[in-house]
Amino acid sequence: SDNFFLLAGPCAIEGEEMALRIAEKIVAITGDLKIPYVFKGSFKKANRSRIDSFSGIGDEKALKILEKVGKTFGIPTVTDIHDVKDAEKAAEYVDVLQIPAFLVRQTDLVVAAAKTGKVVNLKKGQFMSPESMKHAVQKVKDSGNELALITDRGTMFGYQDMIVDFRGIPVMQEFAPTVLDVTHSLQQPNQSSGVTGGKPELIETIARAGIAVGVDGIFIETHHDPSIAKSDGANMLKLNYLEDLLKKLVAIRSVIKNF
Amino acid sequence: SDNFFLLAGPCAIEGEEMALRIAEKIVAITGDLKIPYVFKGSFKKANRSRIDSFSGIGDEKALKILEKVGKTFGIPTVTDIHDVKDAEKAAEYVDVLQIPAFLVRQTDLVVAAAKTGKVVNLKKGQFMSPESMKHAVQKVKDSGNELALITDRGTMFGYQDMIVDFRGIPVMQEFAPTVLDVTHSLQQPNQSSGVTGGKPELIETIARAGIAVGVDGIFIETHHDPSIAKSDGANMLKLNYLEDLLKKLVAIRSVIKNF
Amino acid sequence: SDNFFLLAGPCAIEGEEMALRIAEKIVAITGDLKIPYVFKGSFKKANRSRIDSFSGIGDEKALKILEKVGKTFGIPTVTDIHDVKDAEKAAEYVDVLQIPAFLVRQTDLVVAAAKTGKVVNLKKGQFMSPESMKHAVQKVKDSGNELALITDRGTMFGYQDMIVDFRGIPVMQEFAPTVLDVTHSLQQPNQSSGVTGGKPELIETIARAGIAVGVDGIFIETHHDPSIAKSDGANMLKLNYLEDLLKKLVAIRSVIKNF
Amino acid sequence: SDNFFLLAGPCAIEGEEMALRIAEKIVAITGDLKIPYVFKGSFKKANRSRIDSFSGIGDEKALKILEKVGKTFGIPTVTDIHDVKDAEKAAEYVDVLQIPAFLVRQTDLVVAAAKTGKVVNLKKGQFMSPESMKHAVQKVKDSGNELALITDRGTMFGYQDMIVDFRGIPVMQEFAPTVLDVTHSLQQPNQSSGVTGGKPELIETIARAGIAVGVDGIFIETHHDPSIAKSDGANMLKLNYLEDLLKKLVAIRSVIKNF
Structure with missing residues (x-):
C-alpha cells in the first residue's frame, strides 16, 4: 500500500467487550480509508509512577483477548513486554512485540523479543537521540530478525514536558520503518500528582x-x-474523533507520497 | 490568497547585484506559485559570536538596496533592527521591521518598531515559550499597531542544538499570524569555533x-x-532548491486549507 | 583578599532612601566578613515581559543615586546597560558596566561598554554554553579592555525552568573571573502571568x-x-537573611581556598 | 557518623583480583578519613547501547566476588539488578540492591528489591524530576521496607549531555537519604559511536x-x-586520585555539618 499504517487501540486491555468494541470501530474506519491496521493494547502496565495505578486485568486473560481481537477481525495485534520471560509468552498471542521506551536499552529484553521472530517495535527512549536508535535496531538484526520498527514517542524537554523532534524521523528511517506515537508524545510527565498529564487537543x-x-x-x-x-x-484520543483525523492524514499522505 | 506567504532572501545584504539577482529569481518562482512574497535581507549583523564576523556593508547603503529591490519588483521588504534608533530609519526604506529573537524582550525596541506603523515581525526568543509571545504581541498592540507577526526560529535544546516545537504554532496563532523560519531553526549554536553550524538538508x-x-x-x-x-x-538554502521546495509546500497547503 | 567578592543590591533603584539603606546594611555585613563588596542596582529595566511592568524612576535620577551610594560608603557600584548610548552615560556614575544576559551577543553594546575602560560584567546568556562566553570576553579584550567579568545566571531547561551547570564555572574561569548569580539563576521564566517566578528558598x-x-x-x-x-x-533574598548566608559561604571558602 | 558515606568501586566486576585490590585501597583511604564505605560493583551490565559491549563475567561468579569482598574487609556491598528474578538472588550476596536509572519506573523490580528487606538504592531516572522520586521511594515503603536511598546521576540536557540539578538534592532528601553519583552524572550519552563519553576532569x-x-x-x-x-x-575516576578528592570533600563536610 502507498498509505501509512496505523497502530491503535486502548492503552490497556481493560476487558474483552471494550477491546472488541474499539477494534470493530477502527477496523471499519481503516477499511474505508485503506489504512493497514494493527490493534494495540497493553496486557499489563509495569512502569506506573505510583504503586496504586492500574496495572492490568491479568496477563493470560489480557493476552487471550488480544488474540481474540486478531482472529475476530483478521488483523495483526501488538502489545508491549517488560520482562524477558514475557517475550515468548506474548509471542504466542500477538504479531508485534513492543519494547517500551524506558526499556529499549535493556539488551536482554530486545534480544528476547527479536528471537521470537515476531516484528519488534522499538520505542525511542525519551532520553535517546534519533541516531542512537541505530544500536537498538542493530540488536534486533544481530539476533537474526530483520523485522524491526521504531516508534518515536517524544523526547524529554525539561522535567515536565516532552517535545517531538521531526528532524529525527528521516534519521531513524535509515535504520527501520518509523512510526510516530501521537498520543504519548504529548505527555507531560513528572507532574506532582504522580499521574502523567497530556495535551490531547x-x-x-x-x-x-x-x-x-x-x-x-x-x-x-x-x-x-x-x-x-x-x-x-x-x-x-476520543474514538469518535479518529475518523476525521485519519481522513485528514490520508489526504496529506496522498500528496506527499508523490514527492 | 489561500496560500501561505514567504519571507525569503539572503541573510545579509552583501551588495546590490546579489540582492537583485536573488529577488528576481524568487519573484519569478513565487509568481508562478501564487505565493505572496516579501524580500528579506539584514542591513547589518549586530549579534555575531565573534567580533571578526561579517557585520555589513554600511547601514545606509544596505537599506537603499532593500528599497531598490522593493521598487524594482513591486514587492514588500523586511529587515531586522537592533537598536531603537534603527526603527525610524529602517522604516523609511522597508515595509516590515523584524525584531531579532535575542532582542524580543527589549520593550524599547519593540515599541519603537511598533510606533513606525510598519508591520512588526517578532521572532520568538530561543529561550521563550510560545505562550510568552503573547506579551511581545501585546506590546505592539499597546503601541497602537495591530500589524504584528510572530516568527518561530526554534528553541534551545541543550547547549548546541535547537528544536522546533510544532505544538507552539497553534498557540502563537492565537496572538498573531505565525511564520516558521525553516533555516535558523536548524541552527546548531554554541559551536566551539564561534561560528554557528546548521543542518540545511x-x-x-x-x-x-x-x-x-x-x-x-x-x-x-x-x-x-x-x-x-x-x-x-x-x-x-541553495537558491536552486527553492522552487522544488515551494512546489511541495504549495501542494500540502492545497490539501490542508480545506480542513 | 583570599575571599570571594560580592555584587549585591536591589534589582532596581526604586529611590535614594532604599538604596542607601540597603547599601549601609550590606557594607556593615561585608566589612565584618572581609568580603569585597560592589553595590548593584539597575537604573532602568528594559526587558520586562509585560509593557506595564515597572521600568524605573528615571535614568539620570537612578544613576545619581548609584553614584551617591558609591561615594557615601566608599564602594564600587555596578549597573546594567541596554543600549550603546547608555554605556558612556552610565560610566560617568558607576564602576562596573553589566551586559544583560539577553544582550551579551550584541557586539555594539559589548564594545561600547568595553571602550569606557570600566570593568565589564558579561552575563552568560540563558541560551549560551559556558564555552561560548569566550567570544564575549574576547570582544572586550579586542576593544583594549582587560577588565572582563563573567556572571552565570543559569541556563534554559525546558520553557519554564532554569538550571545552573556547575561544570561551566571552571570552563568560564579560563576566560575571566566568574561570578555566580544566585538569585536570577533560580528564576522560573515564561510563566503564563508574564511575571517571572522564582525559588528563593x-x-x-x-x-x-x-x-x-x-x-x-x-x-x-x-x-x-x-x-x-x-x-x-x-x-x-530578604536582606535579613544575607548575613547568615554570607557567613556560611565564607566558612566554605576558608576551606576550599587551601585546595 | 557526622561524615558522608561513600559508595565506590569499579563499574563492573571484571574478576576477583581486581575487585579485592580496589576494595583494599578504598578501605584504607576511607578508614583514615572515617568515611563509612560500601563497595560497589555490577555483576552484569544489561543496558549497553551496543550488543557487543562488555556485559559481565557470569552472574554467580561476580556475585560471589562481591560477597568475598564484603567478608574480607567487613564492609557492606552494593550491586544493581535488572530483573525481578535478580532481586532474591543478589540479596543472598550483597547488602544494598540498586535499581538502575532506566528501570526505576518498573514497579515489579522496585517491589521485588524492597521485599528482600535489603537497602534499596533508587537511581533517579535521567528523565525524572527530583519531585517524582517520591513515588519510587513510596513503592519501597509500601512494600514494608523503610531502607530506601536515592542516588542522583544527572538529568538529560539535550541529546548528548547531562546536567546535575543541585536544587533537587534538598527536594529528594525529604523522601530518603540522597547520594550524588559524581561519575555517571558527567556522562555524555548518545554519542554516535554507541559508547557513552564523559568528562572525568x-x-x-x-x-x-x-x-x-x-x-x-x-x-x-x-x-x-x-x-x-x-x-x-x-x-x-583513576583510583590514585581518590584519596586527594575525599580529603577535600571531608574538609568541606566538616564545615557544613555545623550549619
Missing part, C-alpha cells in the same frame, strides 16, 4: 506534521471515553 | 511539517551559493 | 555549591522586603 | 558542589586504570 497538530514529514506509521491510543479509561486517560 | 522536513500544521508563512534564508555567503552560510 | 543551596566549586564572586539581589519590591520580587 | 567540581549542598553520600566509579576498564572507562 494537539494530537492532530502532531499527527499532521508527522505524515507531512513522511512517517511510515502512526500510533494512537484511543478509547470510547478517555475520561473513564483506567490508564493514560489524559493522553488518549 | 533538513529544511524540507521542517518546512513540510510547518505547512501541514498550518503556519501562515514560511521564512527562508537563501543564497545562490551558501558556501560563499558572508553570514550564516551553514543554514541557508 | 534555594538561594543558599545554589550559593554553597558555587563557593565550593570555587567561583570568584557571588551576585545576589536583595531587598528589605522582596514582597513589595517593584521588580523581581519573586527572586530576591 | 570535572568529578571534583561536581563532588565539591554536592558535599557543600549537603548530600548524604557520594557514589564514585573508580578503577586502577580506567583506560583498560571493560565498561564505562570514560567516566571512572
Whole structure:
C-alpha cells in the first residue's frame, strides 16, 4: 500500500467487550480509508509512577483477548513486554512485540523479543537521540530478525514536558520503518500528582506534521471515553474523533507520497 | 490568497547585484506559485559570536538596496533592527521591521518598531515559550499597531542544538499570524569555533511539517551559493532548491486549507 | 583578599532612601566578613515581559543615586546597560558596566561598554554554553579592555525552568573571573502571568555549591522586603537573611581556598 | 557518623583480583578519613547501547566476588539488578540492591528489591524530576521496607549531555537519604559511536558542589586504570586520585555539618 499504517487501540486491555468494541470501530474506519491496521493494547502496565495505578486485568486473560481481537477481525495485534520471560509468552498471542521506551536499552529484553521472530517495535527512549536508535535496531538484526520498527514517542524537554523532534524521523528511517506515537508524545510527565498529564487537543497538530514529514506509521491510543479509561486517560484520543483525523492524514499522505 | 506567504532572501545584504539577482529569481518562482512574497535581507549583523564576523556593508547603503529591490519588483521588504534608533530609519526604506529573537524582550525596541506603523515581525526568543509571545504581541498592540507577526526560529535544546516545537504554532496563532523560519531553526549554536553550524538538508522536513500544521508563512534564508555567503552560510538554502521546495509546500497547503 | 567578592543590591533603584539603606546594611555585613563588596542596582529595566511592568524612576535620577551610594560608603557600584548610548552615560556614575544576559551577543553594546575602560560584567546568556562566553570576553579584550567579568545566571531547561551547570564555572574561569548569580539563576521564566517566578528558598543551596566549586564572586539581589519590591520580587533574598548566608559561604571558602 | 558515606568501586566486576585490590585501597583511604564505605560493583551490565559491549563475567561468579569482598574487609556491598528474578538472588550476596536509572519506573523490580528487606538504592531516572522520586521511594515503603536511598546521576540536557540539578538534592532528601553519583552524572550519552563519553576532569567540581549542598553520600566509579576498564572507562575516576578528592570533600563536610 502507498498509505501509512496505523497502530491503535486502548492503552490497556481493560476487558474483552471494550477491546472488541474499539477494534470493530477502527477496523471499519481503516477499511474505508485503506489504512493497514494493527490493534494495540497493553496486557499489563509495569512502569506506573505510583504503586496504586492500574496495572492490568491479568496477563493470560489480557493476552487471550488480544488474540481474540486478531482472529475476530483478521488483523495483526501488538502489545508491549517488560520482562524477558514475557517475550515468548506474548509471542504466542500477538504479531508485534513492543519494547517500551524506558526499556529499549535493556539488551536482554530486545534480544528476547527479536528471537521470537515476531516484528519488534522499538520505542525511542525519551532520553535517546534519533541516531542512537541505530544500536537498538542493530540488536534486533544481530539476533537474526530483520523485522524491526521504531516508534518515536517524544523526547524529554525539561522535567515536565516532552517535545517531538521531526528532524529525527528521516534519521531513524535509515535504520527501520518509523512510526510516530501521537498520543504519548504529548505527555507531560513528572507532574506532582504522580499521574502523567497530556495535551490531547494537539494530537492532530502532531499527527499532521508527522505524515507531512513522511512517517511510515502512526500510533494512537484511543478509547470510547478517555475520561473513564483506567490508564493514560489524559493522553488518549476520543474514538469518535479518529475518523476525521485519519481522513485528514490520508489526504496529506496522498500528496506527499508523490514527492 | 489561500496560500501561505514567504519571507525569503539572503541573510545579509552583501551588495546590490546579489540582492537583485536573488529577488528576481524568487519573484519569478513565487509568481508562478501564487505565493505572496516579501524580500528579506539584514542591513547589518549586530549579534555575531565573534567580533571578526561579517557585520555589513554600511547601514545606509544596505537599506537603499532593500528599497531598490522593493521598487524594482513591486514587492514588500523586511529587515531586522537592533537598536531603537534603527526603527525610524529602517522604516523609511522597508515595509516590515523584524525584531531579532535575542532582542524580543527589549520593550524599547519593540515599541519603537511598533510606533513606525510598519508591520512588526517578532521572532520568538530561543529561550521563550510560545505562550510568552503573547506579551511581545501585546506590546505592539499597546503601541497602537495591530500589524504584528510572530516568527518561530526554534528553541534551545541543550547547549548546541535547537528544536522546533510544532505544538507552539497553534498557540502563537492565537496572538498573531505565525511564520516558521525553516533555516535558523536548524541552527546548531554554541559551536566551539564561534561560528554557528546548521543542518540545511533538513529544511524540507521542517518546512513540510510547518505547512501541514498550518503556519501562515514560511521564512527562508537563501543564497545562490551558501558556501560563499558572508553570514550564516551553514543554514541557508541553495537558491536552486527553492522552487522544488515551494512546489511541495504549495501542494500540502492545497490539501490542508480545506480542513 | 583570599575571599570571594560580592555584587549585591536591589534589582532596581526604586529611590535614594532604599538604596542607601540597603547599601549601609550590606557594607556593615561585608566589612565584618572581609568580603569585597560592589553595590548593584539597575537604573532602568528594559526587558520586562509585560509593557506595564515597572521600568524605573528615571535614568539620570537612578544613576545619581548609584553614584551617591558609591561615594557615601566608599564602594564600587555596578549597573546594567541596554543600549550603546547608555554605556558612556552610565560610566560617568558607576564602576562596573553589566551586559544583560539577553544582550551579551550584541557586539555594539559589548564594545561600547568595553571602550569606557570600566570593568565589564558579561552575563552568560540563558541560551549560551559556558564555552561560548569566550567570544564575549574576547570582544572586550579586542576593544583594549582587560577588565572582563563573567556572571552565570543559569541556563534554559525546558520553557519554564532554569538550571545552573556547575561544570561551566571552571570552563568560564579560563576566560575571566566568574561570578555566580544566585538569585536570577533560580528564576522560573515564561510563566503564563508574564511575571517571572522564582525559588528563593534555594538561594543558599545554589550559593554553597558555587563557593565550593570555587567561583570568584557571588551576585545576589536583595531587598528589605522582596514582597513589595517593584521588580523581581519573586527572586530576591530578604536582606535579613544575607548575613547568615554570607557567613556560611565564607566558612566554605576558608576551606576550599587551601585546595 | 557526622561524615558522608561513600559508595565506590569499579563499574563492573571484571574478576576477583581486581575487585579485592580496589576494595583494599578504598578501605584504607576511607578508614583514615572515617568515611563509612560500601563497595560497589555490577555483576552484569544489561543496558549497553551496543550488543557487543562488555556485559559481565557470569552472574554467580561476580556475585560471589562481591560477597568475598564484603567478608574480607567487613564492609557492606552494593550491586544493581535488572530483573525481578535478580532481586532474591543478589540479596543472598550483597547488602544494598540498586535499581538502575532506566528501570526505576518498573514497579515489579522496585517491589521485588524492597521485599528482600535489603537497602534499596533508587537511581533517579535521567528523565525524572527530583519531585517524582517520591513515588519510587513510596513503592519501597509500601512494600514494608523503610531502607530506601536515592542516588542522583544527572538529568538529560539535550541529546548528548547531562546536567546535575543541585536544587533537587534538598527536594529528594525529604523522601530518603540522597547520594550524588559524581561519575555517571558527567556522562555524555548518545554519542554516535554507541559508547557513552564523559568528562572525568570535572568529578571534583561536581563532588565539591554536592558535599557543600549537603548530600548524604557520594557514589564514585573508580578503577586502577580506567583506560583498560571493560565498561564505562570514560567516566571512572583513576583510583590514585581518590584519596586527594575525599580529603577535600571531608574538609568541606566538616564545615557544613555545623550549619
